[in-house]
Amino acid sequence: MARRKKLKNSSLLQVLIGVVILAFITVIGGNLDSDLLDKLQQDVQTDSLENVQDDTTSISSNNAETKVDGNLVVDFIDVGQGDSILIRQGEHAMLIDGGTSECKDDLLSFLKSEGIEKFDYIVGTHPHEDHIGSLDDVVNEYDFDTILFPKVTTTTNTFENLVNAVNSKGKKFTTPLSGTEYTLGDATFKILAPSSDSYQSLNNYSIVIKLTYGNNSFIFTGDAESLSETEILNSFDDLSADVLKLGHHGSTTSTSMKFLNAVSPKYAVVSVGKDNSYNHPTKTTMDKIKDKGIPLYRTDEQGTIECVSDGENITFNVEPGSYNYMGE
Ligand SMILES: [Zn+2]
Numbered sequence: 185m186a187r188r189k190k191l192k193n194s195s196l197l198q199v200l201i202g203v204v205i206l207a208f209i210t211v212i213g214g215n216l217d218s219d220l221l222d223k224l225q226q227d228v229q230t231d232s233l234e235n236v237q238d239d240t241t242s243i244s245s246n247n248a249e250t251k252v253d254g255n256l257v258v259d260f261i262d263v264g265q266g267d268s269i270l271i272r273q274g275e276h277a278m279l280i281d282g283g284t285s286e287c288k289d290d291l292l293s294f295l296k297s298e299g300i301e302k303f304d305y306i307v308g309t310h311p312h313e314d315h316i317g318s319l320d321d322v323v324n325e326y327d328f329d330t331i332l333f334p335k336v337t338t339t340t341n342t343f344e345n346l347v348n349a350v351n352s353k354g355k356k357f358t359t360p361l362s363g364t365e366y367t368l369g370d371a372t373f374k375i376l377a378p379s380s381d382s383y384q385s386l387n388n389y390s391i392v393i394k395l396t397y398g399n400n401s402f403i404f405t406g407d408a409e410s411l412s413e414t415e416i417l418n419s420f421d422d423l424s425a426d427v428l429k430l431g432h433h434g435s436t437t438s439t440s441m442k443f444l445n446a447v448s449p450k451y452a453v454v455s456v457g458k459d460n461s462y463n464h465p466t467k468t469t470m471d472k473i474k475d476k477g478i479p480l481y482r483t484d485e486q487g488t489i490e491c492v493s494d495g496e497n498i499t500f501n502v503e504p505g506s507y508n509y510m511g512e
Contacts, residue, residue: 259489262484269404
């Protein structure tokens with residue numbers, strides 16, 4: 185009550201500060217997401233000047249992110265039936281998943297040929313073999329700062345190999361919380377999933393990431409299924425992204441229409457093995473992408489796909505692939 189009275193007495197000062205802040209918002213508002221803007225404007229209209237000041241600080245850094253110098257390079261590595269994605273920004277590197285154990289030699293030689301020396305982040309989206317199969321070899325071979333892994337364990341040799349490799353490096357898994365933001369050079373990425381403590385399907389433990397570089401953004405889904413997509417839709421307002429890595433290799437379990445509409449990608453990528461035994465990708469998913477006219481890049485047709493963002497535009501090193509499917 186005392187604070188409110190004091191603020192009322194200094195209402196002229198408050199109006200003046202409000203005008204300055206609103207002018208600031210108007211100048212930089214074009215680069216803000218509307219939620220943050222709403223929140224700021226709401227704060228300006230209330231007495232909570234302290235919050236406004238806090239938020240403007242984060243806005244300034246957010247605004248700076250939209251002006252980037254250099255490139256973000258994303259490689260969707262052809263690891264057969266599985267996922268492995270290398271992301272680089274300047275000297276900073278991150279690997280999301282490491283394919284099956286069979287792809288070890290191909291994966292390591294690709295990382296070597298790209299001149300990778302260490303990783304800021306290694307991410308194991310979930311403990312299935314087609315995602316962490318060669319991740320233990322990457323861990324053994326490379327120094328890294330942080331390894332992100334969901335809070336779930338399995339009894340497979342693959343998983344044990346990864347745990348042993350991480351332990352032998354004197355490191356521990358970091359369990360990312362939904363909503364947490366990390367920095368990769370001038371890029372930032374936010375954890376969209378998982379947000380629940382337990383799931384029936386291991387796929388839904390998948391760490392889902394939205395990466396932003398300047399005005400470009402990417403969503404990497406691991407094998408998250410529609411249940412996780414629904415949780416993401418319920419938790420985050422702005423899911424729009426330029427590039428969507430389709431969930432679960434284009435299976436029917438993922439890429440629900442609501443999620444696809446919310447992301448509304450300009451480009452889609454599917455990491456899938458040629459003549460795989462899982463019948464991925466499926467007609468259901470391919471039809472959704474085709475009907476929306478979204479160019480689709482696929483590792484079974486294009487091999488390793490390199491995608492470069494300068495913060496404004498995204499270019500691919502290959503032409504888009506077909507909408508051919510294996511299963512229904
Ligand atoms: Zn998978």
